[in-house]
Amino acid sequence: MDKRLAKNYALLGKQTTDGDGLTACLRSFFKNSTMQIILFAIIMSVVGALSQEKILPYSWLSAFASTFSYAIAAVGFCLLMGYSGLASLGTGGFIGIGTYSVHYIMSEAGLPFGIALITAIAVAVLIGVIVGFISLRIEGIYLVILTLGLSEILRNLYMVLEDRITISTNPNLFGIEITRQMSLYVVVVVLAVIMIITGNIINSPTGRAMLAMKNSTAAAQAMGISLMKYRLMAFIICTVYASISGTMLIIVVRGAMASQGTGFYALITSLNILAAVIIGGYKSIWGAVFGSFIMYGMQTVVLNNIKFLAENPVIITFVSGILVIIVVMFYPGGLAQLVLELRGKARKLRIKMKEARYGKDLG
Template sequence: MNKINILDKVKSNVTNFFQPKGVFDKNFVKKPLIMYLIFGLLLLAIPFLQEQGYIQFYTMGVFGMIIIYTIVALGLNLLLGYSGLISLGTAGFIGFGAYGLPFFSNLLGLNFTGALIVTLLLSALIGALIGLFSLKVEGVYLAIATLFVGEIFLEIFRNVEWFTNGFSGVKFHYPHVILLFFQLRITVTSFILLVLSALIVIALGYIGFKKYKNKQKSKIEKKENRITKIKSRLLSIFKIALIILGLMLVLQIVLGEPLLTFVQSGNSITTTGFRGYLKLEEFDRNQTFRFISLILIASMFIIYNIVNSRTGRALMAMSRSEHAAQSMGISLMKYRLVAFITATVFATLAGTLYVSWFTSAYPDSWTLGFSLILIAVVVVGGYKSIFGMFLGALIIHGIPTFYLKEAFADINGLPFIFTGVLIIVVILFYPYGAIYLRHDIKRLYRYLKSKIIKFIHLIKQRIQKSNDSEVNEDE
């Protein structure tokens, strides 16, 4: 009985994997990871739209800020939404990222990636300290304690000039990141070739699947076992390759010289061996935007994977009942540390992106008000939701800066009053977050659809009737 069930499952997995029609299937698109990819592609299109003049230079800047908000909110969500803990010091950590990146890249002479890693490690350390501290204090007391962590950071930003350059602020540049050892130059022809080859692969897969489907009936078990094996092997080889590349990247940072480089000359790519050197150019504005979008998508993946694994379940069990969690073997210390470290690392990451995107940072940005606004992003967007964070950032930062500022340009401060009212309305009608709007939109769509169908039906009937009566009159 059980064996048959397992086989059925394996079978369905195999068919899902090999069914190319799945790409156009509704359920396939609805898979969260695919949705994040589609969302990422949409974000990557923004610089293109700006180049073509469809959106303004300024609007793209705001989108960058929204992405930065979203990354912070994703980390904070793990703390606030999933673990039921609170932190009012988030702005401090963003500030730490914004100052740490320029500081460490100047001090240690590291490139962007190296300084980024150092900053993130330090913030993880501070996050771990706060996590340990949170074991002793709860609720309001934790809020107060983290509030003062934020205030300490703010005072450091204002007064420790060798670190933050005081009120005059720090300057930075767009990042220059070593992306997989060589910069891919996508021309129109190469793009067309890429699309064509993708289509060919899909077509071949489809033909193969059809053949496979015809044959499989006779030797179901053998084939399925083999195919699942191949699939998992391919995936693991891919992942191992990624890990090796990552390790090489780290080595490259440590040594300051690339181990293996590819130099593009004309149409051919040649390796220059272990001692070659490829000078990397700084990103321009569009590339920086694409870079932070990619980091946002990566963050979404990471949070999704954490939340849907045993870690996420443990965090939720801990937030609901500490006693039950402990009796199930969930160590409070470990998971509080996980929650705090993730939140601080995400905040710091967002800070480093902030300073790379706006190329400057000033101490008065990192106040308590900013921390509270980030909590509002999580609450308005929706606890325990990943897309909700983007929606929350859009509502809280995007709408006032995009539309209202232009509409009410004459009266100072009015846009922000409007935002306040908007947030109150959202919380009143969607207490679990604006992400639940989609259910209402769906309902409205269905309602309208049924109404329209009824209406059409009614008109048809009327026409029928009038035709009938005309026929009668004729008689």
């Protein structure tokens, strides 16, 4: 079956690249994953500009900004779960590292935003190393609960340090003041950079080593892959991304409360990020971004236009729960797998139509 499919793809490739030079050139340009991400960033910036001019609904601006902030954490989680086979429920706590760095370094100490970002990354690396070392001793379900415990420690710490934080001054990045309206552009740029970096990590020897570790730790070790190095690396990347996501979130939302049961640092954030990655397809960066859109952006952008759902906002929670369960039970690859399958089917259909019109290619 797969062989036949592969043959069909090859057939298709031969037919299409034979077209004139410009189309082929454009096609390869859009097939480049970096270009796709840059294109996505440009489109989202245009959408942002349009909604700032109120051509598109104004509420989209903050909805997309917070969605993409969470998407940064989701991309890191995708790398951790889809490629290293580790799971964590610490995302909520790790997001707090970013928000509190911005609060203490930028608002309290009055230093520029860049330094707050660097601090956030540095602290996140430290926490990532701690979790990574724990993951060497404790595995599977136990590790998940332990990261949950760590996240609770962090949340309690935040409650003791300062329960409610608000950012009143606009952050200053390279001499430009970032107002709330501008935050979407910053978030999109950061997300695009993160996605490009992650895409490269996945396709590099590091990503391959992580994948080997996921499939069998014993086999990976036998092939000379250091578990310690790659587990630490996976957790550091995940924590750093979550922390960056926190700095972005606080720029977008400008305030947070630690003791709130549904706040940024609570268990529910970690679960939502996890659900986003699962719904989107746990091995796909685009899936992670789309999944966070379903969890965080769809409410404002799509569902509030439908009258029934706008009046009953709880339905989306309900539906996302059912979606997660259905995806895990019947469709483990998530929406990314669905897209791939649909694309394969479309190609097959196109080939069939061509065969019907011109006859079978016997070459």
